Amino acid sequence: MxxxxxxxxxxxxxxxxxxxxxxxxxxxxxxxxxxxxxxxxxxxxxxxxxxxxxxxxxxxxxxxxxxxxxxxxxxxxxxxxxxxxxxxxxxxxxxxxxxxxxxLDVEPYPAMDETLDSLASSGHELHLYTGGDSLIQYRKIESMNLERYFQDRIYVRLHKNTDALEQILKDGKFNRATTWMIGNSIRTDVLPALHCGINAVYLKQETEWTFNVLPIDAKPSGALLTLTELPQVPPAIDDYLNEFGMRISG
CATH class of the missing domain: 1.10.150 (DNA polymerase; domain 1)
Structure with missing residues (x-):
């Protein structure tokens, strides 16, 4: 899986x-x-x-x-x-x-490398989807050496919304049932993922930009998980997959 x-x-x-x-x-x-x-x-x-x-x-x-x-x-x-x-x-x-x-210097969240290593070593395919100016975002990506995880699977968009995500999913012929979007923004990460029919992880931060905060008013067709720390992501996805597999087999 x-x-x-x-x-x-x-x-x-x-x-x-x-x-x-x-x-x-x-x-x-x-x-x-x-x-x-x-x-x-x-x-x-x-x-x-x-x-x-x-x-x-x-x-x-x-x-x-x-x-x-x-x-x-x-x-x-x-x-x-x-x-x-x-x-x-x-x-x-x-x-x-x-x-x-x-x-300003770029600072990773705690256990960023360990989290990405864990997912990659489990055989999952990692993608990076970010909003912003390409030059600025790629400077961050290069300073953190993130290409070693994402390779050419990096998407930078000025408008990060449902239309942009939908285009990425169509162009890449993603299987939506086995695709996840993980991010801190309800507006640009969680809601577009739900509207596009993929799994979503809301990585809730203590202090959030007002622009990112909206009610989650879309019904998930798959997983919708709320976590507070990056290292929680691999076990949470594993737990969901194990539970889903048991439901299918049952």
């Missing part, structure tokens, strides 16, 4: 959100220093940036320039609200701050 197991990258195999939070903390400090005299709070700044960033992603996908541009757009929003003068120097500082998130 060998399976095709498709992994998300960001906040499934490698850390991502915490780096954006690190940059956003610096951004909020800057804007608070510039606009606090007008009664603008850090909470308002963070909320407005999130609103602007999510709106861009929903329309244009995971383009790398969206994040630094969202910092500038938030800055301009409060400039208009308060009447504070614009500054090209400040905007340039925000642009560089936003882009710096892509220059």
């Amino acid at each position: 060998k399976q095709k197991i498709m992994f998300d990258l960001d906040d499934t195999l490698v850390h991502c959100n915490k780096y954006f939070h690190f940059i956003l903390d610096q951004f909020a400090d800057l804007l608070y220093a510039w606009y606090s005299s007008a009664g603008i709070t850090r909470a308002q700044i963070i909320a407005k940036q999130l609103e602007i960033d999510i709106a861009r992603v929903q329309v244009h996908g995971f383009k790398s320039e969206h994040f630094p541009q969202s910092l500038i757009d938030t800055y301009r929003y409060y400039q208009n609200v308060t009447g504070r003068s614009a500054s090209p120097v400040e905007e340039d500082k925000l642009w560089k701050l936003g882009n710096s998130v892509y220059e």
